[in-house]
Amino acid sequence: MTDSIFSHRVPAPSENNYQKYRPYIREDFHECCAYCLMHERFANGESNFELDHFKPKAKFKKLKEEYTNIYYSCHVCNKGKWQHWPSELRSKGYRFVDTCSENFSDHFVDEDGYWKPISHAGEYTEEMIRLNSRHHIEIRQMIKNLFNQYTGSLLDWNKPLKDQIDPIIDALNK
Template identity: 30%
Template structure:
């Protein structure tokens, strides 16, 4: 089977965001632009405590490129694991060169991000290129929690579609709908901020 894209929808940073005094003030806009998911691994933010638990990564690290620390186009809405894994790692001294050969990073808003990383049908994240392998290792994309979160999202989508069949009199469909409602009640605990 062919691998799936790591992200079903590519995030797109808006270019019309008004300049703010601190990069942390961009979080609502970043959350919207990144569809409430980690820009790197695509895990929904509610698995890490929602907006308050998610981080803002400086794609070109602020420790090396202080002038970019408050530039919206250098910010990535991301989970704590990806942010800590990438940390201030960067392949050189130029903020515009994010990779050199097989070392470095692809901006998750780039059209070529999915050329380096993908998913198996079971949700595990795969490296497709040597550069993808570097990113995979640094961001710990092999962690099982990423697969579980992805599978739970797929299950929720399927349960939602099945629940719409609930108007029928079939006892098995009715039981499935009740189970679906119960599942969403518990999953809702994760999604509260």
């Protein structure tokens, strides 16, 4: 097991406008949201995905075009995250889970689709981004059941969802 779900490519592309990073970022995040971990096909498709500044550009102006600060995010998660960055609470561990340096299991346990936070960062992220909306829980249950039915094993949120689901979708389309 690697120690993070996603990682930015090395060497990072260098552009003067972060929007130009989109195709690379999309690939680095395996077409999945950095926060709810949904793949585009379960989250309204590619046009529903945005480039998020992990450290908000309003507060970290120098990081606006910094490749490693750009995360792929679905619209709802990006909206929930917005410009929040808990500088004071950070010392207590309340911060956004960073899926480019950490694993899912460092912060959550999946209990039948409900992501139970097991760290302060997990709690903070769950609350700010509303990771346990009824929709999230239902779609996770559906995807987990599908995966289990076809592979006989358990879906692992520590790995990008696309890599686990693609072989099943390919098989279904044959």
